[in-house]
Amino acid sequence: MSHADHAGPDALDRHQTDLAPGEEYGEEDIGKGVRGYLIGLALAVLLTLCSFAIVHTKVVWAPAVPVAILVFAVAQMGVHLVFFLHITTGPDNTNNVMALAFGVLFVVLVVGGSVWIMANMNANMMPGMPHSAMPNSATPHQPMTQPMHH
Amino acid sequence: MSSTASPGSVTAGSITALRGDPHHLGHSRDGHGESRATGRGIGGPAPKRIVVAYGFWIFILSDIVMFASFFAAYAVLQGGIADGPTGPEIFDLTNTALETGLLLLSSFACGMASLALGARRMLYFQVAMAVTFLLGAGFVALEVMEFADLVGRGLIPSRSAFLSSFFTLVGCHGLHVTIGLLWLLTMMAQVLTKGFRADIVRRTLCFALFWHALDIVWVGVFSIVYLMGSIT
Numbered sequence: 001m002s003h004a005d006h007a008g009p010d011a012l013d014r015h016q017t018d019l020a021p022g023e024e025y026g027e028e029d030i031g032k033g034v035r036g037y038l039i040g041l042a043l044a045v046l047l048t049l050c051s052f053a054i055v056h057t058k059v060v061w062a063p064a065v066p067v068a069i070l071v072f073a074v075a076q077m078g079v080h081l082v083f084f085l086h087i088t089t090g091p092d093n094t095n096n097v098m099a100l101a102f103g104v105l106f107v108v109l110v111v112g113g114s115v116w117i118m119a120n121m122n123a124n125m126m127p128g129m130p131h132s133a134m135p136n137s138a139t140p141h142q143p144m145t146q147p148m149h150h
Numbered sequence: 151m152s153s154t155a156s157p158g159s160v161t162a163g164s165i166t167a168l169r170g171d172p173h174h175l176g177h178s179r180d181g182h183g184e185s186r187a188t189g190r191g192i193g194g195p196a197p198k199r200i201v202v203a204y205g206f207w208i209f210i211l212s213d214i215v216m217f218a219s220f221f222a223a224y225a226v227l228q229g230g231i232a233d234g235p236t237g238p239e240i241f242d243l244t245n246t247a248l249e250t251g252l253l254l255l256s257s258f259a260c261g262m263a264s265l266a267l268g269a270r271r272m273l274y275f276q277v278a279m280a281v282t283f284l285l286g287a288g289f290v291a292l293e294v295m296e297f298a299d300l301v302g303r304g305l306i307p308s309r310s311a312f313l314s315s316f317f318t319l320v321g322c323h324g325l326h327v328t329i330g331l332l333w334l335l336t337m338m339a340q341v342l343t344k345g346f347r348a349d350i351v352r353r354t355l356c357f358a359l360f361w362h363a364l365d366i367v368w369v370g371v372f373s374i375v376y377l378m379g380s381i382t
Contacts, residue, residue, distance in 0.1 A: 018189050018196060020203030022264070022359045030269055037261040044254055048372075052247055055377050066378050073373035077366050084261055084362040096207060103211035107218040114222035 021096045024086040040083025047076040199352055206356040210363045213326075217367050220319040221374060228379070230311030237312070237379030240300060246376040249292050250368065253327075256285035257365040264358045270346045279338045282361070286331050293324045316375065323371055326364055333357050 024033065051072040054065055081087045087096055189196030196204075228237070263278035297317070300306075307317040337354045344350050 018200050020200045020355070021207035022203060022355055022362070023199075030265055033265045033268070034262070037258055037265075040261075041254070041258045048247075048250055048254065051373055051377055052243065055243070055380055062381075065381055069373050069377050073369050076369045080257070080362060080366045080369065084257055084365070085359065095204060099204075099208055099211055103214055106215050110215070110218045111222045111225065115225050118226040 018095060019086070019090070019092040021087065022085055036083055036086075040079055043079045043083070044076055047072050047079065051076075199348075199355075202352045203355055203359065206359055210359060214363065214367065217319075217322070217370070220315070220322060221370060224315040224319045224375060227311040227315040232310035232312075234310040234313065235305060237316075237375075238381075240305060241376050241380050242296070243376060243380055245292055245296055246372050249289050250372050252285045252289040252292070253365050253368050256282050256289065257362055259285060260358050260361045264355065267341075267346070267351060267354055272341070272346075275341060276338060279334060283331060283334050283338075286327055286334070286361075290324060290328055290331065293320070297321070297324075320371060320375060323364065323367055326367075330357070330361055330364060333360070 024036070051069050054060055054068050054072075057065075060068060081100070087093060087100060089097065188194055189200065195201075259278050259282040263275055263282060266274035266278055300313075305313055307314045334357060337350075337357050340350050341354060
């Protein structure tokens with residue numbers, strides 16, 4: 001490792017100090033840095049191609065297609081985080097990862113909770129009431145005029 | 151009071167004791183001895199480079215939380231087409247694939263600019279940033295053309311709940327990219343005129359974070375809006 005060569009007796013071990021988000025350990029090695037971005041680009045292109053290819057394919061069982069697209073998307077976000085934003089599991093990245101974990105928790109709660117609640121509401125709609133969020137609704141123009149007395 | 155306030159009474163040793171680590175949070179990695187690393191232990195505060203980038207990281211995460219609520223709105227309102235067009239009728243996946251490629255390559259070019267910034271290579275930095283700008287501008291141009299085409303066919307945000315949430319989510323991302331392009335030009339000019347000064351480098355690294363984060367949001371947009379919306 002190149003960092004061991006110029007680490008004097010008073011120099012701090014780089015692993016003891018924190019890394020800023022987006023900062024990569026060993027960034028001074030340009031060749032290594034370019035290689036990391038190239039690996040990230042290749043993986044991201046591969047996952048993007050998989051996502052676009054699976055939409056109209058007949059190879060995959062149809063109900064599995066949306067799940068597969070979601071899996072590819074999450075995987076590609078991970079690739080971007082690791083290879084472009086340099087968020088790692090190292091001890092020098094703890095603060096960055098904890099902030100990210102809170103963000104992910106919030107995103108999952110907001111999106112998952114909204115979809116769950118609204119799907120539940122649509123499923124429990126009485127027949128004849130407007131299905132506001134249902135595709136190809138039969139009664140889209142019928143306003144909900146009846147207030148919910150009793 | 152006046153007798154204890156003489157400057158000579160504060161020794162280097164007492165300063166170290168005051169700034170020490172009473173709760174032993176800052177052990178060095180091998181578990182004994184106090185860490186001299188900054189941001190913990192007796193090393194003093196974290197350098198400004200880390201404080202600035204971490205603060206901007208928090209901003210980016212809050213921005214992603216905002217996008218999450220737009221994603222939630224889109225997921226919920228997607229079916230509310232009000233007898234208007236559905237997703238598969240208005241989405242052109244070739245255009246989406248082009249946009250995705252442009253933004254991904256732009257993110258890669260931005261990474262090259264970050265490396266050139268770290269190596270303090272002015273020419274490489276300016277070229278990589280210019281490439282980043284051109285690819286990002288191509289993305290915005292394609293999106294503006296797509297929106298103009300929809301509006302020209304009368305498919306405006308007020309047409310249906312689906313189109314409202316579509317324009318809000320995708321438009322908000324496009325607005326972020328547009329602002330990012332202006333920031334990119336600013337950083338090119340600042341690095342050119344002021345050189346690789348510490349504060350300019352910090353700003354440029356924050357820009358790189360912003361640009362990569364926008365590409366992550368786009369992964370969600372093309373997957374959830376365009377691809378999942380095109381499954382027939």
